[in-house]
Amino acid sequence: MVGAWAEIQRQQQRQAEAEARRRREEARQAQAFQRLAAQGHRERCVAEARRRTEELDAQVAGLQGLLTAGCRVPAFRAASLMRVENIPPFDPGQLAWPVRMPDPSQYQVQGGWTASRRAQAQAEAQARFERDWHAAQAAEAQRQQQLAALQWEYEQRAAAQRAEVQRHNAGVAETIDGVRRGDPDLVVEYFSAALHASAAWPEGFPRQLSAAYDAAGRQLVLDWELAPCEVVPEAKSVRYLSREGQFKETARPVTQRRALYREVLAQSMLLVLHQLFTADEYGVLDSVSLNGFVDTHDPATGRQTHIFLATVMASRTAFTELHLEQVDPVSCLTEALRGQLAARPDQLGPVRPARRPQDVVVSRGAVGGGEHEPDLYTMDPIAFESLVADLFRAMGMQAVTTQRSNDGGVDVDATDPTPIRGGKIVVQVKRYRNTVPPTAVRDLYGTVQDLGANKGVLVTTSGFGPGSHTFARGKPLELISGSELVDLLHRHGLRGRLGEGRAATPSPQSPPAPAASTGDYNVLGMTWSGGVALDVCALVCRGNRVLSEDHFVFYNNQQTPDGSVRAVPAAGPDKAAVRVAFDALPEAADRLVLVAAVDPKVNPDADLSGFTDACIRLLDPAMTELGRLEVSDGRARETALVLGSFRRRSNGDWDFVLGGKGYTGGLEQLVQEYGIEVA
Template identity: 35%
Template sequence: MQQNQLKQAQRDQRDAERAAAAAARDERAKYCASRRDEAERRTADVTRWVAILDGLLLEGIRRTARIDLQRFKRTFKPSAFDAGSLATPAQRPEWRQFEPAAPGMLSTIFGGRERHAAAVSRARRRFDDAMAFWEARERDRHQHLVQARAAFDARMAREQAECAEHNRQIDAEIEAFSERRRPSVERYCEQVLSRLLLPPDFPRRAEVAYNRDAEQVVVQLQLPGTDVVPTAKTFRYIQSGQNADTIVETKRPDSEIKRLYRDVIAQVTLLAIRDLFDADEHLREVAFNGHVDSINPATGRQEYPCLISLDVERAAFEELVLDRVRPADCLPYLRARVSEHPYALMPIEPILVFDLSKFAFIEGLDAVSTLDHRPDLMQMGHGEFEHLVRQVFEAMGMQGWTTTSSKDDGVDAVVKNPDPFVGGVTIIQAKHYKNVVGVNHIRELAGAMEEKKAGRGILVTTSWFTSGGRQKAYEHGRMQLVDGQNLIFLIKKYTGKDVVISVKRPKNAASIDQPDLPED
């Protein structure tokens, strides 16, 4: 019996070991199957994403880009007043709830009448107290009900007024857009670009400058970065041992990665231009600059290189059959400038600089040549003085333009350092004044810099600055002041002309240091 029990125990143990081994094999098989499924799923995801990248343009042109501004209007729908518990009055007390029972015949004989009268008197007092309490509660309820109704009516009136004001602003925006006012057209076009039918992770940062006379917009759009193209092509599960495995990534060829990225940014460019023309029937021309946010690995600094730039008219663009073109081949046909190596983020020079498109310029006047005959700057006209200031900066090696007096938006001239690394747009205000220039003018320049998104601002005057104005400019950090004495110094240094300024300057008007302005 003991031997049989031992054998049975050994058989049971072997069966348990076989069952455990079978369970382990099943678990391992399930695990391997899940890992193979994961590899196949990751391959399918990459394949699907590449298909999405290849079809950006075709998918985007299937819908209209026009924005119906009327749809932004609101409809005021007043809600019904809900008084809640205030609508239900409390139960009014009734005498029968307090009235004592009448005494019987026998009780009347033994003094029940007097006791009943006393009970009635007590009941009457309780009833009167109850009525007084009820009336007080009702007055309080009515008061709260009136207050609640007044608050409700005020809220409805406020919501109705807000709705009316919102709709008034929409109507004003529609009218401004129909009249082709620059801020309204720019806002509308920026809205169009923000709605580009692109994957959610794609950037949509866009800035627009509108030229009403030419019915042209200049667009600066952020293109997707190089990480939008997957570097992996397929994934494969490899079981390298009993308890060792891995999912191996098959790299996508570099040539295919670069081709895909070039095609993606070309599709985004064509889709953006198509949507602008489709959304605004008045536009005759779109100048497009496509940039990428990046960090220079050599310097660690944030950069924004331009990879695509083109200027196309509606008539030429509408000749394209966008559902049949090859986007990367279409851009050269439109005479676009495209980076030779966009995947390496090699920048190009834009056809039309976005910053400068924000300004209205006039033909330059040679104001320096008149200084031989009229060396006193105060004898110049205001416009002639603005041209002189622009020429001084051009003499430093910069590119300069003078803005129109009616559309300068607080900007008299614009200069640009052509150096691609340290250059940028600087706006200039020229104050042909006899009196002191104060803090308000500094704030005006700061506001113009913000509106025009200029990197720097310079305020030039024939007079002098208050100490508060100099402090305000110093606190701003991107602003420089040039007073009359330093202007004389700059004109002498860069144009060789000796000038005077017939401004009576107070003795306590200390001059700022000689300006250390950027040179080429």
């Protein structure tokens, strides 16, 4: 019994030990599984941190190689604007197949063992055949009728598409002819299209611009929006901290981020110059004056504004000698091209722009002038200097001509009585037909320093090259070309022209002048695709400034004080309409600007990405369509857009100039740029 009891105890002990071993093995396996799971999670997190770091490195590498990659993008060509008649062939579908006629052999006599029964069966088979044959004939006639209607609709659509393509291509051809002639508006339109169509800019880089073309100096003056500092990532790398179980970003040093941002700005400026000069297949650019700005809040006032961070004036000759893929962008911009770049662009330290688009006077009529006005080229030298003195007096200054000898290089002494910014002004007059050399500008600067004057002004009948503008930048000097001089004379009631008067060249998009048979006004009907609600407004301007707040026609001001511009109900297919009496517009007005903006009350979260297929229909009082003017499509995040502007020509007619500049700040930001204060 004792032995049996001991054996039972040993078996129980062995079972207990086996159960303990099993539990220990299960615990060990569970711990191993947890370790593997933890290790897998850690490895996945480490891999995610590595991936995010690689994305940051790739983003920085893309910014560093912006100029190199952009130079490899094919140059813009006007041929890319041409459309191809890509009309699909006529496809009638099932209507292409004729209706199958019944086969007499399929209508066999069935049954009828007697003669009378066979005759009856034969008559029934003949009746079925005739019934089916007539039904097939009717179906075939209907098919042919439907086929003819479908063919006619196809031919109408194809003809309309061909006409649209031909009209578009004819407009492009006329634009190209205008660019070859050096038409300022068409030159600006062409190069704006070249920059907007470029594939060289990364996603998220802005493309806002404002430009003007100085035909006399063969110079394009451009304000170009640069990418903000946020384009450079603040983080340098990402790590995974296993103990804390979280990701941690390592910040990029401020000095490194600033240096990279300066490099991006310099590359952007050089890339814009590269795109402009390579797109100039018609040789209309001798130089480009480029100012780069960021659209941001002014640190001093908190208001949205443009802060200029870079400026450069580059001649074609100097720029084409550069090897852009090997240059250091900052050194190239600031040393080789003698441009300016903010030392601390991340802190929005501004630079002074060289030449702004609004400084360029674009006036075809002013260059020619009236045939009865005095020719500045042939005018007596003393009379010419007196005319310049009269101009300064008309501008509210005191001005006298100097004696002919021992004048120290000064032709007119002027004094600006305006407090703070006024003072003594010395004026030199150069009646040249060729470009004024930079030595004349340097001599004027020496005269200003010798006489202690506040400013020096060089007036000429010709123009200035990039060397002159480069030297004058940042100095108390002002250069007035021949076209600007004539425009200033006309603005202040004086007379003058440059050479023989020339008739203004008609614009390819000029609206026909209102005729007596069609009344004394036109209706501008606006139509577009998309369901977003838009407010279409009009501004009566002198240059880029509205004449007054009453000359801003919108939903709260339905017409100008004189009634020459007024909002009217739209008739289909138009969604908005404005009535304009061009001949009745104020004499001080030289342009009528049309804009569209998202209605924030109806669509508070909408933008202009759905604003497509837009055009302006020019209608007479009988609502007969006289022509169509295409406008640019809207873009994402923009809530206001300049559709285009009608600009007065010297013969009293009006040109239409395509717009396209968008605003993310809506109608408020747009009208502020035209001089309207928004409370």
